[in-house]
Amino acid sequence: MSRTKGDEEEYWNSSKFKAFTFDDEDDELSQLKESKRAVNSLRDFVDDDEDDDDLDRVTWSGEPVGSKTRLGSIQSLSDALSDTSAKSYAPELGRPKGEHRDYSNDWSLHDTVRRLRKGKVCSLERFRSLQDKLQLLEEAVNMHDGNVITAVLIFLKRTLSKEILFRELEVRQVALRHLIHFLKEIGDQKLLLDLFRFLDRTEELALSHYREHLNIQDPEKRKEFLKTCIGLPFSAEDSAHIQDHYTLLERQIIIEAIDRQLESAGQTEIFRKHPRKASILNMPLVTTLFYSCFYHYTEAEGTFSSPVNLKKTFKIPDKQYVLTALAARAKLRSWHDVDALFTTKNWLGYTKKRAPIGFHRVVEILHKNSAPVQVLQEYVNLVEDVDTKLNLATKFKCHDVVIDTCRDLKDRQQLVAYRSKVDKGSAEEEKIDVILSSSQIRWKN
């Protein structure tokens, strides 16, 4: 901060300001010289010490500190202090800040902010007119130190009515951001919401209110709180999300109550065979859908816990639904359900297999859930791209698919190569041999 010459002179000449003297208790200069000497002399001291990385580790368990002291290896500071010539090794920290006295109330604006930056106690009480307060704030902002800006804001918050404070901050964005962050940190939610309201920042107001639900553990209370969020001025898009959040938790509470009872009664097979690992409360929608596909797959649309009901209520896209249902049913090794998931009937009553996510994905998910080869094979066969199909079939050892595909491609070489990969004397080997010796096929190579 360079002041102009004029300012400088005014500062020193003005009777209002007491020039600080070198015997001032917390005179920065002498303190600094000393610490600088300390730092410089440390150089030689430090260079000799090579013990740095060979320290014993600290345990953090609250146990008494280990009794083994390493003798001699580390020169402690107290040792160094007893030697007068080494006295300056001690970093100069001044006395504890709490003991500082603000002797003078008359620091200039500039020096007040400077003292604040140095962490010194400095009374701001003499800044009583609005103009003084705002100048103080401006000086702090110009200094760039956020800690000082906040210090001034704490003072302004205490000494100005909130309307005036808000009004002045509205045109001072840097300071405003500091106040908002400060209010968030100390948890003054009420003032924060007032501020957003004043600034007409409706969306932030709504989000800020909504954030509070994270602190509510009890599901019923959380649900009630979410209900109060529904009418808030979110963006149109977010409004829908908030509504969904509320509905989801409402459903989860119902499902949880019923299922907990079913599980403890021990009469339902699925819960006996697959006890629940965690409660469904506060889980994401997709997880809830998975849960529902796992425990309540066959339920009619009318029940809250049925997958179809969830799909409808939350407008879950087909792709997402199939993906989740597939994962759940595959986990239960319910291959019949998997089959049904992809079977569609056309108007003539013919069945056809369709997968909105692509059959290569289906195969991968099935494999992850260790589906048997017979099941895998069926879906590998449905993969349209021949290369992908062949890759997957090879990867998952669906021999029949590989063999048939090679035959269809009339790729003799690949088939011969594959023969070495199947077990000796197996049915696959036999099948390959039959094909290879067939005179019906016109091989391309």
Place this chain on the structure above:
Amino acid sequence: MAFPHRPDAPELPDFSMLKRLARDQLIYLLEQLPGKKDLFIEADLMSPLDRIASVSILKQHEVDKLYKVESKPVLSSSEQLCFLVRPRIKNMRYIANLVNTDKLAGRTRKYKVIFSPQKFYACEMVLEEEGIYGDVSCDEWAFSLLPLDVDLLSMELPEFFRDYFLEGDQRWINTVAHALHLLSTLYGSFPNCYGLGRCAKMSHELWRTLEEEEDGETKGRKAEIGHIFFLDRDMDFVTALCSQVVYEGLVDDTFRIKCGSVDFGPEVMSSDRSLKVLLNAEDKVFNEIRNEHFSNVFGFLSQKARNLQAQYDRRRGMDIKQMKNFVSQELKGLKQEHRLLSLHIGACESIMKKKTKQDFQELIKTEHALLEGFNIRESTSYIEEHIDRQVSPIESLRLMCLLSITENGLIPKDYRSLKTQYLQSYGPEHLLTFSNLRRAGLLTEQAPGDALTAMESKVSKLVTDKAAGKITDAFSSLAKRSNFRAISKKLNLIPRVDGEYDLKVPRDMAYVFSGAYVPLSCRIIEQVLERRSWQGLDEVVRLLTCSEFAFTDITKEDKASSESLRLILVVFLGGCTFSELSALRFLGREKGYRFIFLTTAMTNSARLMEAMSE
């Protein structure tokens, strides 16, 4: 492999002094509370403390028991309690609770709070409000620079990123300025300063103020470090969002390097124990592979293993005397090397296993497509599927951000549908995460047309005008347009390669991303150092919407030696990644510079995303 430095490369200053200084300050502070005392340490300070002080040192200064500051009630019976904490409100409430419980029980003890690296007025305010101001004494432990390696200084302040780039809180700028002031006191001032970013500019200004206030102290000292470069993280989010593929970066992405060390679990150690391993230049094996593209590391390690085997084998056919020599002189070194080798081989295997499982190849392909700007539709559906399958909330978010920044925002339809699916997959409360990301400019929606830009510039002229106040609110976040594509073109960030990019013999910094992309941050530094100014970079700076905040400040200094002029301190405000360090180390080797890095914290894509999550 492990390129040597050019013979004329300057020596690095010795930073171990910083550790010694911090340790002595801490001891001094502990001595301020004479007698036996219990020490309560904030979790985040434990690892840094671990690097500079030992239990025996604490013990020597009459620390009786150690506790972690956490929500559990305390059962300390000591008459003196000392708290070593970051200046955070929740720590103040914790201490207040403890002191007030004592008061109610009619118990008197001595309390001391040591704030590191400094105290904040907001903290003191809480102490006052809780009625314990005066009951506790406060001190500051200005431990703001931890040397993590010979060329790396970390402030260990990961919260800097969120505080500044999301909340716009400038509280750490003073800490940065002080850290720089300490460096200039010890190693001389920096004659050539460059910077890019709003925070960079403020940090530089405040540091200058400190230097001026305490003029004379640094004047006599010869400058050891010739250049300093300040860089804001938001100038280049892209680099930080990419998957890392140099060894050290990959180790960080996979296992998380914390304060210069990593916990290798049983899967690495192939035993049932875990091991905490320091990763720095001291580890000879690591030092040779840390900056290498992962694809080279295997070959290197197996070569090393063969050499080691050969050296062991020499002992066959030795007579007794030779054997004695071998055991007393070489065996220890060989054993050490053996230990390190098996460690890193184990780490590589574990990384391979994890990466294969998560289809890393596909992921990298998508990232490269985003960087180059082709197949946007395909990349978008890749991300969509990631989300639908609940692969990982952080990964999904990272990819969306990468898409957004490279494309100057998502088109509204995609934004809406990805967001909806994200909330359905990972939880509705992430609504708040999206709001954060938008404010920080990491994940935005394309504005229809350019109407916004025109209005923005109009409004920015009127900011002090009261009437404009309400309009500015819409733009009050720190977010900016990224213009990545245009910048990339201008700075040639996507190298044109005929044939294979040879990762064994890198030709440019792009090797840290498999030859697909030169880190923007590093390119900017390279360009400015070459010119010693911003001349000719106006267009880039304009595209970064940072014209006001690109600066140079050159002090005519006749004392600066040619050696010092090849020593460059890069200050990353908001964190840097290991890939960036590798890229700049490479640049240094090419040009005969040495880089020193000062970062507010080491970061990577996951840490950035977590900092934004609610």
